[in-house]
Amino acid sequence: MEQKRPYFRRTPAAEEEEKVWVSFYRNAGDPHLAAELIAHMDKDADSRMQYPGLYLRCKQSVRRNREREARAKRIASALRMVLRLIALAPSSAVVTILRKMRAVVRFSGNVVLNVCDGGTPAARPLGTPVAKQAAMASTSSAATSPFPADLQPAAAAADIAKSA
Numbered sequence: 028m029e030q031k032r033p034y035f036r037r038t039p040a041a042e043e044e045e046k047v048w049v050s051f052y053r054n055a056g057d058p059h060l061a062a063e064l065i066a067h068m069d070k071d072a073d074s075r076m077q078y079p080g081l082y083l084r085c086k087q088s089v090r091r092n093r094e095r096e097a098r099a100k101r102i103a104s105a106l107r108m109v110l111r112l113i114a115l116a117p118s119s120a121v122v123t124i125l126r127k128m129r130a131v132v133r134f135s136g137n138v139v140l141n142v143c144d145g146g147t148p149a150a151r152p153l154g155t156p157v158a159k160q161a162a163m164a165s166t167s168s169a170a171t172s173p174f175p176a177d178l179q180p181a182a183a184a185a186d187i188a189k190s191a
Contacts, residue, residue, distance in 0.1 A: 052081055058092035061085035 054060050064085045068075040075082050 048078060048081070051078075052084070055081060055084040056088050058088055061088040061092075065089065 051060070051064060055064070062085075064081065068078070068082050068085075
């Protein structure tokens with residue numbers, strides 16, 4: 028005798044639902060969709076039991092995405108370090124050298140001006156410009172002079188007349 032199997036007719040909604048779950052299998056490589064599916068399956072134990080392969084594939088996709096982002100961060104930090112060594116280190120060395128050269132030029136210029144004025148290089152403290160030294164010399168000579176400031180030129184003229 029022929030045995031007939033019972034025929035279960037699926038509803039259109041159930042067929043569409045199955046199509047959606049099948050499309051999730053195809054799109055489980057997207058880490059954002061995978062994270063949403065994991066969140067849904069963690070809340071609904073029945074769907075996790077019904078589609079365990081999808082759940083594991085989503086977990087794998089999220090893990091791979093995390094590893095990819097960590098690798099990208101490591102590569103970016105290595106590139107930043109290399110670029111600093113290539114670009115910033117030589118430029119900072121050039122700036123340091125230029126600053127030292129500027130200090131040497133200023134010092135040698137002060138020495139030359141001091142010698143041209145008739146003094147010795149050691150007569151003036153280092154780092155003081157010639158104009159400051161001249162101002163200091165004029166105030167110090169005025170302070171030691173017994174004559175008032177308005178009579179000093181006359182005193183200088185009298186000294187010239189005596190020597191002549």
